[in-house]
Amino acid sequence: MKIKKCVFPVAGLGTRFLPVTKELAKEMLPLVNRPIISYGVEEALASGCEEIIMVTGRAKRSIENYFDRSFELEEMLKARGKTALYEEMLKIANMAEILFVRQRQPLGLGHAVLCAEPICNNEFFAVALPDDVFINDDPVIAQLIRVHEKMGGSVIALEVVEPENISRYGIVKSQFEVEPGVHKIIDMIEKPHKEEAPSNLAIMGRYVLSPRIFELLHNQTAGTGGEIQLTDALKTLCNLEPVWGVVYNGRRFDCGTQKGWLSANVQLALEDPELRNVILDVVNAAQAQTE
Numbered sequence: 517m518k519i520k521k522c523v524f525p526v527a528g529l530g531t532r533f534l535p536v537t538k539e540l541a542k543e544m545l546p547l548v549n550r551p552i553i554s555y556g557v558e559e560a561l562a563s564g565c566e567e568i569i570m571v572t573g574r575a576k577r578s579i580e581n582y583f584d585r586s587f588e589l590e591e592m593l594k595a596r597g598k599t600a601l602y603e604e605m606l607k608i609a610n611m612a613e614i615l616f617v618r619q620r621q622p623l624g625l626g627h628a629v630l631c632a633e634p635i636c637n638n639e640f641f642a643v644a645l646p647d648d649v650f651i652n653d654d655p656v657i658a659q660l661i662r663v664h665e666k667m668g669g670s671v672i673a674l675e676v677v678e679p680e681n682i683s684r685y686g687i688v689k690s691q692f693e694v695e696p697g698v699h700k701i702i703d704m705i706e707k708p709h710k711e712e713a714p715s716n717l718a719i720m721g722r723y724v725l726s727p728r729i730f731e732l733l734h735n736q737t738a739g740t741g742g743e744i745q746l747t748d749a750l751k752t753l754c755n756l757e758p759v760w761g762v763v764y765n766g767r768r769f770d771c772g773t774q775k776g777w778l779s780a781n782v783q784l785a786l787e788d789p790e791l792r793n794v795i796l797d798v799v800n801a802a803q804a805q806t807e
Contacts, residue, residue, distance in 0.1 A: 522560035522642040525628035527573035556646045563657035568614045585609040624743025630733040645721030654768025669758030673722035676727040682710040686747040689714035697763040706747040
């Protein structure tokens with residue numbers, strides 16, 4: 517069955533970016549010329565998903581507003597002859613069918629995914645964590661969907677990480693590699709110490725999940741951090757259904773920290789012909805001042 521739905525858990529409080537995220541959704545922080553959330557939505561749509569499900573919280577109204585129409589702004593742009601900007605605003609509002617569901621308590625990623633159960637209609641669905649921004653002509657979600665279509669089951673994006681970074685991620689244990697970059701997963705652990713990790717294959721923020729995950733999340737007790745962890749439910753799912761891991765192709769920018777977000781902005785701006793010289797001029801001027 518075609519993967520039609522993609523769930524975006526966006527209810528987090530964004531404490532790493534306070535105070536700016538006190539009222540502004542972290543996902544609305546700019547990444548060069550558009551908000552972080554836009555990159556994930558565009559990836560999902562390019563992968564063939566038709567319905568976007570945002571699992572939001574109290575301070576996330578800015579996300580809803582971004583994907584909604586702004587008639588006053590549109591009329592102003594038309595009146596001033598700014599046709600290109602007017603059409604861009606319409607394009608954003610008509611980008612996709614976007615549904616919003618509220619996560620009323622911050623009970624973890626697993627609970628956020630569970631909040632989307634009524635909309636997923638017992639179908640396989642994708643999940644995208646917007647903090648992870650992937651840049652590639654072949655969307656990462658599409659890479660996972662192709663493995664699902666070929667072999668069935670759930671599919672998780674993987675990345676080979678350095679030992680010093682292992683404790684930041686969920687780490688999988690691979691039974692075998694069925695083809696280059698595609699692993700049969702038999703176990704996983706959330707944020708282990710490097711000495712306890714079964715591999716250096718880390719779970720990144722893209723998934724294709726079986727609807728059976730909802731049953732497991734309903735029965736899942738709190739794990740690391742006192743939250744309902746998606747990784748714990750996936751660990752159980754490995755014993756019930758096939759779960760595959762795909763070492764994705766592409767570049768990933770971690771926009772979940774100030775350091776990663778700033779680095780992503782600089783790197784992507786350097787690749788923009790109109791912005792590259794701005795960055796270089798600032799850097800050169802700063803270096804001149806220190807000499």
